[in-house]
Amino acid sequence: MVNKKTKKGKKTDWEFYAQVGIVIILSAILIYSYSGNSTGGAVGIGTVSASSIVPTGVPAIYGEELGITYDDVSPNDPRKADETIRLLGNIDKVETLSNTELERYIDILYNMHNGMSCEYCCGARSIIFNNGEPACGCAHSYAMRGLTKYLIKYHDSDFTDEEILIEMGKWKTLFFPGILEGKAQVLESYGIEADYINLTTNKYRGIEQGQASGSMVGGC
Numbered sequence: 001m002v003n004k005k006t007k008k009g010k011k012t013d014w015e016f017y018a019q020v021g022i023v024i025i026l027s028a029i030l031i032y033s034y035s036g037n038s039t040g041g042a043v044g045i046g047t048v049s050a051s052s053i054v055p056t057g058v059p060a061i062y063g064e065e066l067g068i069t070y071d072d073v074s075p076n077d078p079r080k081a082d083e084t085i086r087l088l089g090n091i092d093k094v095e096t097l098s099n100t101e102l103e104r105y106i107d108i109l110y111n112m113h114n115g116m117s118c119e120y121c122c123g124a125r126s127i128i129f130n131n132g133e134p135a136c137g138c139a140h141s142y143a144m145r146g147l148t149k150y151l152i153k154y155h156d157s158d159f160t161d162e163e164i165l166i167e168m169g170k171w172k173t174l175f176f177p178g179i180l181e182g183k184a185q186v187l188e189s190y191g192i193e194a195d196y197i198n199l200t201t202n203k204y205r206g207i208e209q210g211q212a213s214g215s216m217v218g219g220c
Helices: 004-038 061-064 078-094 099-114 138-152 161-175 175-188 198-201
Strands: none
Touching: 061 138, 078 138, 099 138, 099 161, 138 161, 161 175, 161 198, 175 198
């Protein structure tokens, strides 16, 4: 009698572990499906996931005016990326700001969230000095300064200061996609939202050191 129960017990154990295995597999599939469907193109202002921080599509308002899209800056097409970066950089060379426009420019790129830098190209504190003069000569910095000037000069009421800084963050993400994907993961591991402000300004600059790496898109 004891032996009969033992045999039945062995069969029941096998069935139990088989059922547990099936449940685990189904749970993993559901979790994977949910996480895959919950991510999308990171074009908005809100939180972005570590796997989808790169913006796509046409930038609102200024994209059609300048004939550019976020997709133009990609490691898959270096020539197009360089052309787009050069186009934005040329704006910095031809446009000048003064008075309240210049004050706003300095506040956005130098003061807000401790400024915006081209940290993976050079070690400058910000892409401008506190008087608004260029502090970094890399192509990425020219591009971010140029677009900032353009939005202040021609769309001053269409974008808030924060929204302009977010746009710079989107382009900076395009310039350094790999390392910023790594930084997004590091931020999230600390419970910090991986939005474009936290991800690309100097607010958490260097938090990913030793934990993220990647190459840049476009030359310095």
